[in-house]
Amino acid sequence: MTDIQIGFAGIAILLILIAFRVPIALALISVSFVGTSVLVSPKAAWGVLGVIPYNFTATWHLSSIPMFVLMGFFCYHAGLTTGLFKAARMWLSALPGGLAVAGVLGCAGFAAVTGSSIACAAAMGRIATPEMLRYRYDEGLATGTIAAAGTIGALIPPSILFILYGIIAQVQVSQLFLAGSVIGLITVIAYTLVIVIRVKLNPALAPAVEEHVGWGERLAALREVWPVLVLVFGVFGGLFAGIFTPTEAGGVGAAMSLMIALVRRSITLKGIWISLVETLTISSAIFIIAVGASMLTRFFIFSGVSDAIAESVLSLGISPILLILAITLLYLVLGMFLEPIGAMLLTLPILLPLVEGAGIELLWFGVLAAKLLEIGMITPPIGLNVFVLKGVMGDRISIGTIFSGVTYFILADLIIIAVMIAFPGIVLFTQNLLQ
Template sequence: MTDIQIGFAGIAILLVLIACRVPIALALISVSFGGMAVLLSPKAAWGALGVIPYSFTATWHLSSIPMFVLMGFFCFHAGLTTGLFRAARMWLSALPGGLAVAGVLGCAGFAAVTGSSIACAAAMGRIAAPEMLRYRYDEGLATGTIAAAGTIGALIPPSILFILYGIIAQVQVSHLFLAGFVIGLITVVAYSLVIIVRVMMNPDLAPKAEEHIGWGDRFDALKDVWPILVLVLGVFGGLFAGIFTPTEAGGIGASLSLLIAMVRRSITVEGVWISLKETLTISSSIFIIAVGASMLTRFFTFSGVSDAIADITIGMGVSPLMLILAITVLYLILGMFLEPIGAMLLTLPILLPLVEAAGIELLWFGVLVAKLLEIGMITPPIGLNVFVLKGVIGDRISIGTIFSGVTRFILADLVIIALMVAFPNIILFTQNLLQ
């Protein structure tokens, strides 16, 4: 077999392993190791296995991942985010479907301290979904809103997806964060419009809450929001102002969140310990997948697969638009079966050379990838956010009802994708803001 044939055989084996539900990190590492052993020698493969994990992880840029994760867990265990939904509910009560819109804004606020769509769906599923059901909201609307709004967690910074993409694609993380913030706000507006229009057309979906909320209640609710505002303005205000780097922002965010929690006396020693353990667990799982993707990139480089695919694509005369449509379909399918980080790190070694050869802006492409992968979090048969919410809600509501509830939000997401493709400056204008 030629080197390129070995490379394509590795891709086939990798897909088979993933289809057999082999953990994606193990599949990436084993295929890469085996491929390099065949291409070079077993000794060279062992050498790569010994060098690549260290060379990839021993970088200051990656240290921001556990720091941002730790910031999210400190906020969660200290209850710093619990006031977000209450404040949004007070101020938006007059809107059609006000509780659901408040759930969307609550997820957006929680996203600013966690960077994880699953964490957003789980946290707001405990807070907002039961509240909507108590006010007799339609079950599909109540649960579908939270499952879909949880996807905002990977768009609004600090997004783990953007940090990893920035390191691999060599795009400035601060630029990705600002672009993600823009697309996150667009998503918030789109989801809110979906809710308002649906409830205006069918008021029975969200009965008006029979309670009087005065201006005093509204301003009183804002007192519970100040910890998150201070944290977000302190961390991301300093980041976008150029006072400190994304790497430093992670450490500052974790320290500031713990300081706020201690000032409010809302976190215990046990809460700090649990936050540290959960951060270690999540960070280690992210890093081992990333190491596997780094090894796969090295295997593809040795075999020439990436260059061969790029040459084939260019030789076929595939336009950038057709390439983007094909990538969109690919990610929508992968998102149904794989979690976002694994899907992204699995595909980037192949897709980045194609995208660069087609002259597509890597900043724009990174935001597109993040948005597509988050759509996969709510699409059947394995929409992770849907199953997370089901675990929070229990047997009261069926999986089918939640999947039905997210359908209109998926359509809104596809409209956003179409707008991004038609008007790329929606994202690219952010580059000029940080120059």
């Protein structure tokens, strides 16, 4: 077999292992190790296994990942985000489907301190969904809203997807954060329109909330969201103003969230310990997948498979728009079966040479990829956010009801993707804002 044939065989074996539910990190590392052994030598494979994990994880920029994760867990265990939905409900309950709209805004606010879709869906599912059901909201609307709105967590800073993509693709993380915020805001508006229009057309989906809320109560509710506002403006205001780097922003965010929790006396030593343990668990899982992807990239370099694919595709004269449409379809399919970080790290070694060769702007592609992968979090058969909501609700609501509820939001997401492809300037205009 030639080197390129061995490379393609490695891709096939990798897909088979993933299909058999082998953990993606183990599949990436094992295929890369065996492939390098065959292509070069077992000694070289052991050398790669010894060098790559250290070289990759010792990257200074990666330290922002555990720091942002820690910030999110501090906020969660200290209850700093619990007032988000209450405040949104106080101000928006008069709108058609106001509680569902409040759930979307609550997820957006929670995303600003976690950067995790699953965390958003789990936390707001416990807070917002029971409240909507108490007011006799349609079960599909109540659960589908939160499952879909949880995907905003990967678009609004601090997005773990953007940090990893920025490091691998050599794109400024701060620019990805800013561009992602724009698409995150568009997503919030689109989801809000979906809810309002649906309820306008069918008021039975969300009966009007008979609740008279005075201005005093509304202003009092706003006081409960000050921890999140302080964090967002302190951390990301400083980041976008150039006061500190994305790496430093993670440390600042973790320190600020802990200080706010201690000032409010809302976190215990046990809560701090649990936050640290959960941060180590999540960060380790992310890092080992990233190490596997880095080893896979080295295997592809040895085999020449990435360059071969790029040259073959580009030699066909396929236009950039057709290439993007093919990648869009690929990510929508992968998103049905793989979690976003694994899917992104699995595909970037092959897709980045294609995208660069076609002259596509990497900043725009990174935001598009994040949006596409997050759609996969709510698409059947394995929409992770949907199953998170199912776990929160137990036997009260069927999985089919939740999948039915997210359908309208998936359609809104596909429209956003079409707009991004047709008008890339809605992402790229942010390039000049940080220069």
